[in-house]
Amino acid sequence: MRPSVRKSVFAGIAGLSLAGTVAGCAPSATESTPAAPAGSAAATSAATPSAGSSSLAGSGATYKDGTYSADGNYVSPNGTETVGVQLTLAGGTVTAVDITQHPSNPNTRKFQGEFAGGIASQIVGKNIDELNVSKVAGSSLTSGGFNQAVEQIKSEAQ
Amino acid sequence: MPGEDWEDFGFEGIGTQWEISTPFPLAQSVRARLLNRVEEFDAAWSRFRADSRVSIMAREPGRFGFPDEAGRLGPLYRTLYGLTDGAMTPLIGASLERLGYDAGYSLKPSGSPLPAPPWDEVLKWDGTIITTTLPVVLDIGAAGKGLLVDLLADELEAEGIDSFVIDGSGDLLARGPQSTQVALEHPYNPGQAIGIVPLAGRALCASASNRRAWGDGWHHVLDGTTGQPVRTAVATWALADTAMLADALATALFFVPGARLEQAFDFSWLTVFSDGSAAHSAEFEGTLFT
Numbered sequence: 145m146r147p148s149v150r151k152s153v154f155a156g157i158a159g160l161s162l163a164g165t166v167a168g169c170a171p172s173a174t175e176s177t178p179a180a181p182a183g184s185a186a187a188t189s190a191a192t193p194s195a196g197s198s199s200l201a202g203s204g205a206t207y208k209d210g211t212y213s214a215d216g217n218y219v220s221p222n223g224t225e226t227v228g229v230q231l232t233l234a235g236g237t238v239t240a241v242d243i244t245q246h247p248s249n250p251n252t253r254k255f256q257g258e259f260a261g262g263i264a265s266q267i268v269g270k271n272i273d274e275l276n277v278s279k280v281a282g283s284s285l286t287s288g289g290f291n292q293a294v295e296q297i298k299s300e301a302q
Numbered sequence: 303m304p305g306e307d308w309e310d311f312g313f314e315g316i317g318t319q320w321e322i323s324t325p326f327p328l329a330q331s332v333r334a335r336l337l338n339r340v341e342e343f344d345a346a347w348s349r350f351r352a353d354s355r356v357s358i359m360a361r362e363p364g365r366f367g368f369p370d371e372a373g374r375l376g377p378l379y380r381t382l383y384g385l386t387d388g389a390m391t392p393l394i395g396a397s398l399e400r401l402g403y404d405a406g407y408s409l410k411p412s413g414s415p416l417p418a419p420p421w422d423e424v425l426k427w428d429g430t431i432i433t434t435t436l437p438v439v440l441d442i443g444a445a446g447k448g449l450l451v452d453l454l455a456d457e458l459e460a461e462g463i464d465s466f467v468i469d470g471s472g473d474l475l476a477r478g479p480q481s482t483q484v485a486l487e488h489p490y491n492p493g494q495a496i497g498i499v500p501l502a503g504r505a506l507c508a509s510a511s512n513r514r515a516w517g518d519g520w521h522h523v524l525d526g527t528t529g530q531p532v533r534t535a536v537a538t539w540a541l542a543d544t545a546m547l548a549d550a551l552a553t554a555l556f557f558v559p560g561a562r563l564e565q566a567f568d569f570s571w572l573t574v575f576s577d578g579s580a581a582h583s584a585e586f587e588g589t590l591f592t
Contacts, residue, residue: 269494270591272485277498281506281539282472282487 208301209234233301308467315340316348316450318471322458325465332461339457342369343450347442356440363434371449375442376427378550382444383421385566386557390550392440393418393425448507448549451475455545467501468545475505475545486589489537489574496574497590499541507548509556510537535573541585542569 210233272280309327313320315337322328322336346369348354359366382390419436426433432440442449451470455477458466465478476482481502485495489510499506538555542548551569560571560583570585580590 269488269491269496272487272493272495275483275485275495275498277483277485277495279467279469279474279482279484279501280472280487280495281474281484281499281508282489282492282510282537 210301212301311336313337313340316344316447317350318447320454320471321469322454323467323469324458324463328463332458332463335457335461336454339453340450343371343453347440347446349439349441359432359434360437360439363436363438365431365433368430368432370430371453372427372430372432374452374546375445375449376429376432378445378546379442380421380427381566382550382554385563386554388418388420389557390444390554391418391421392442392444393421393438444509444553445546445550447471447473448505448545448547451505451545451549470545473505473507473545473549474501476501476503478503486539486572487537495591496580497572497586499539499586499589501541504541504543505545505548506539506541507545507552508537508539509549509552535575537574539572539586540569541571542567 212233308323308325311322311324311328311333313333313336320340328336344351345353346355349356349360351357355366355368379390379392419438424434424436424438447470451468451473452475454468455466455475458464458468459477465480466476467482468475472487474482474484479502481500484499484501484506486497486499487508488494488496535556538552540548540551540555542551547567547569551563551567551571554563555571555573560573560581563569563571564583570583572580572582572586572590574580582590
């Protein structure tokens with residue numbers, strides 16, 4: 145059985161927790177902003193990054209360390225929408241993912257904070273990939289845009 | 303998808319991704335029939351194509367004939383308009399467009415939110431005939447996707463196919479004896495679920511206020527009486543016999559407590575609030591992860 149679109153997104157970034165954090169950046173033209181490789185302890189790759197370049201797991205290609213952002217588009221029932229994706233690459237591993245809904249929405253961020261704080265004692269999320277389900281009922285429409293942005297980052301980071 | 307070896311037919315329609323799962327592959331003629339139905343629906347109801355019936359209505363008042371499905375949609379919208387004290391209305395479109403949710407998708411608010419005009423002053427919805435006294439922007443977004451799910455189910459049943467699951471990007475309808483395990487998507491993390499519901503012979507639809515958000519806190523669910531966005535509930539689910547009903551009621555849960563809607567409709571509901579708490583009817587008992 146062909147996996148659903150949504151599933152393939154998460155398979156594509158296996159090992160990452162795709163927290164729907166809304167970063168506060170304003171919509172920008174698709175630009176890459178390599179930052180100094182932060183000494184993030186989250187990098188689990190055993191390979192020692194040399195000259196700021198190493199391979200992203202599973203891809204075989206090499207990518208430069210840094211923080212990259214790109215916008216992707218997806219079409220909702222109400223037209224074309226944009227999702228911002230920011231990836232931090234360190235030692236050949238993706239160490240952080242931020243999803244931004246454009247334009248940035250302070251109210252959404254507030255809700256996210258509240259939800260993250262209040263959910264533990266009440267509703268708990270489980271990773272969909274770990275559940276035995278055939279379908280997902282929800283209203284996210286971002287998978288296509290996310291994949292598109294990741295592809296762009298991959299090409300820029302080489 | 304519900305069975306191990308079911309076949310999926312995927313396509314794009316009304317701006318979103320669709321998947322129809324059946325025990326046997328759909329014949330080419332059936333696929334063509336389904337795609338044609340989607341096109342007919344879009345041609346009548348889309349706000350985003352200049353040649354649609356809805357776009358013509360937005361330019362001039364008059365008497366407009368709509369396809370048969372208008373006969374299902376009108377009474378439902380009218381009932382919900384009453385139950386929500388006017389908050390849920392198909393006339394919300396002008397306010398959405400002013401907030402930047404327009405055909406050009408400017409995302410730039412062009413004025414204060416506009417309250418929707420009172421239904422009886424501008425609109426007469428009589429079966430498949432809609433008569434207007436002013437140019438109005440009709441927006442059937444609260445029930446439209448669910449309605450199309452039902453219409454595609456009708457096409458399949460007319461072809462003698464009685465076991466299937468239609469997935470309109472998360473709005474689901476199952477027919478036949480099989481049961482499908484469905485994850486309820488976490489409102490803030492599409493990689494996670496907050497519960498699992500078995501779906502058999504019915505429709506399950508969701509609505510959320512955090513997607514499709516733009517500007518200074520405007521959410522895509524607007525209260526028609528004030529033109530202001532609705533903020534308390536962050537995600538809702540409704541289980542009903544038809545996808546049109548489940549889709550519309552998932553939106554109505556943003557305006558009216560589920561317990562009150564239950565007095566008017568035969569359905570089950572789940573509402574998740576911004577603080578991570580949830581309220582639900584009996585059928586959702588035990589489906590949430592805690």
